[in-house]
Amino acid sequence: MDTFDVFDPTFRADPYPVYARFRAIAPVYRGRPPTPGDHDTGWWYLFRYADVAAVLKDSRFGRAIGPALDELPPPVPPAEREPFWDMYAHWTLALEPPEHTRQRTLLNRAFTARVVDTLRPGIAARAADLLDGLAPRGRFDVVADYAFPLTLSVIAELIGIPPRDLERVKEWSLTIAAVLDYKPTWDVMAAGNRMAREFGVYLAEIAAARRARPADDLITRLQAAGGEESLSQEEVIALCVMLLFAGHETTVNLIAAGALLLQEDPAQAALLSARPKLTDAAVDEFLRLHSPIQATTRIAYADVNVGGHLIRRGESATLLLGSANRDPAAFPDPDRLDIARRPNRHLAFGRGIHYCLGAPLAVAQGGIALRLLFERCAQWRMATAPSWSETFGFRGLTELQITHRSG
Numbered sequence: 001m002d003t004f005d006v007f008d009p010t011f012r013a014d015p016y017p018v019y020a021r022f023r024a025i026a027p028v029y030r031g032r033p034p035t036p037g038d039h040d041t042g043w044w045y046l047f048r049y050a051d052v053a054a055v056l057k058d059s060r061f062g063r064a065i066g067p068a069l070d071e072l073p074p075p076v077p078p079a080e081r082e083p084f085w086d087m088y089a090h091w092t093l094a095l096e097p098p099e100h101t102r103q104r105t106l107l108n109r110a111f112t113a114r115v116v117d118t119l120r121p122g123i124a125a126r127a128a129d130l131l132d133g134l135a136p137r138g139r140f141d142v143v144a145d146y147a148f149p150l151t152l153s154v155i156a157e158l159i160g161i162p163p164r165d166l167e168r169v170k171e172w173s174l175t176i177a178a179v180l181d182y183k184p185t186w187d188v189m190a191a192g193n194r195m196a197r198e199f200g201v202y203l204a205e206i207a208a209a210r211r212a213r214p215a216d217d218l219i220t221r222l223q224a225a226g227g228e229e230s231l232s233q234e235e236v237i238a239l240c241v242m243l244l245f246a247g248h249e250t251t252v253n254l255i256a257a258g259a260l261l262l263q264e265d266p267a268q269a270a271l272l273s274a275r276p277k278l279t280d281a282a283v284d285e286f287l288r289l290h291s292p293i294q295a296t297t298r299i300a301y302a303d304v305n306v307g308g309h310l311i312r313r314g315e316s317a318t319l320l321l322g323s324a325n326r327d328p329a330a331f332p333d334p335d336r337l338d339i340a341r342r343p344n345r346h347l348a349f350g351r352g353i354h355y356c357l358g359a360p361l362a363v364a365q366g367g368i369a370l371r372l373l374f375e376r377c378a379q380w381r382m383a384t385a386p387s388w389s390e391t392f393g394f395r396g397l398t399e400l401q402i403t404h405r406s407g
């Protein structure tokens, strides 16, 4: 049988044909871990929509080595603990109930659809400002010049990070992406630890300033939470780092992939400009076809039968969201862009208790950014072939150079 190898450059360059093959020949596949040196008690890859969706909702699978697995060795031995992972251990995504529920209840209030609606005018103004500067150039990079600064400034402002510090924060954010992708090298890990220390010190200073003089931002609100929801300083800092990272890296990839998909399909682009009400549905379709998070991992807390295979307690499973989202059993004609697709219950934001906190914000930003790009840069064309990142878990365009006539 074919071997599924996440390190294969051909797979990374274009994962979709590989996903299609494995959905057909070995949809529940046991192989080598995606991170060298990970505890190799057995590693599973799930390719089918039904299996991925089921595991995401199943409380017998989780993110943490919780009490249920006390007797198993932790994935990182205590002696080798690193500042990066100490910080990560406080992230919502790393927690199980009841800690997860406590954090999530607090954070949910900051990211409801109603809150996001109040942010829309500011996002649109910022996107328009950026395009004012870019459009006269006639050529620019949608990723670095537009999507990146837009999403970074939106989430940074929400958190309470001053605009003058965005360059520094951008570097830290790129470092997090590198560590969290599968297979961090020692150099990457060392940079991650440095980032955790420096970003931690930086945020601690802002936090102290907000305690002295509260502002209308998340770092103030997270510190003000009381009673059962109160957070330690370490948690506040870790959550700000988490939100900063989760809040923009993926959204950049959504915007760039959406631009590319519409460029490749003029009929769908024309449909969207004729029917702007389809914007949110179109964004969902971009997320389905090019999921910014292609894979996530769960650990089995019990022996569970998945698609006819027994995943044993303590074993890990990589859930291939990017494959599930192109499964013909869930989406007719799955490789085709259909911005009016209904239903479109894609898994790009996950499912279950860890369902993306920022989904309403991401959809709003994606829609606004793409609508304005197409309005302001009439008839744009790609200046060079699009290039995709070589990473596996987070997938996105590294650049999308375009030329255009101003509209």
Ligand code: HEM
Pocket (backbone or CB within 6 Å): 092, 093, 094, 104, 111, 155, 242, 243, 246, 247, 248, 250, 251, 254, 287, 291, 292, 293, 296, 297, 347, 348, 349, 350, 351, 353, 354, 355, 356, 357, 358, 359, 361, 362
């Ligand atoms: C297109 C953009 C985005 C995509 C594709 C995306 C995708 C995801 C996915 C797949 C998960 C679940 C991971 C899992 O279950 O293992 C997740 C969780 C999460 N996302 Fe997003 N995300 C996006 C934007 C955002 C934004 C804008 C924010 C914050 C402002 C955010 C914050 C989070 C947080 C905090 C979690 C963890 C939730 C929990 O553990 O309960 N994400 N996201």
